[in-house]
Amino acid sequence: MKTRLLPVLALTALLSSACGSLDIPTPDPKVQIELAVAATLSSLPKSTPIPPPTPYPTPLPPTPVSLSGVFCEYQFCIGHPKDMAFYDVSAAQNQASPSSYTQGILAAYSSSLFLQVVWQPAPGATDPQFMLPLVMQYGADQPSGGVQQISSGRTKVFFQPITPTAGAASTLPYGAAAAWLCGGRAFAWKVYTPQEAQAPALLNDALARFRCE
DSSP states (O other): HHHHHHHHEEEEEHHHHHHHHHOOOOOOHHHHHHHHHHHHHHSSSSOOOOOOOOOOOOOSSOOOOOOTTTEEEEEEEEEEETTTTOOEEEHOTTTTTTOOOEEEEEEETTTTTEEEEEEEEEEOHHHHHHHHHHHTTTOEEEEEEEEEEEEEETTTEEEEEOOOOHHHHTOOOOEEEEEEEEEEEEEEEEEEESSSHHHHHHHHHHHHHOOOO
């Protein structure tokens, strides 16, 4: 009986030592970011419906206010192309933790455009440039030009051309990011476009209808 057990014990010991010697590689952070961006883009609806108009406070006497091409929620408004609507990325990733007044992430996607808006608290901040790398990291984007300061009314806006992540750049090779402060919050905006000249015009349209409370 002992002679039969010896080969079994030897085989067990060999398998145990082999399993113990396996070297599991550490996941590459860049690959993980690429997968996260791909998952975010794939979760966005391919044809996002424009939300129906909602009641909006107006001065007396009441006058009709169109929300076509304007997103108004979380106590701020921002412009966007009329054929697109923003999608709550935070809620898509975790339904128990959607975007809120304090912080959030929105995105809008079509076959020819990708938009993203990010915001977070920034009490006492005077320079919103820290939001540029934040919004860029969501897509592993790279800067492709220097930061420029522009003005939108009384708001200082910082604008930076970017190169989208490889997955997005196959169809939308150009991009830009922008950041500004309003009402104790810091905002960042990002776009991927098929043509290089589109980003400034889209930013101007977004800021022309931007306000916060």
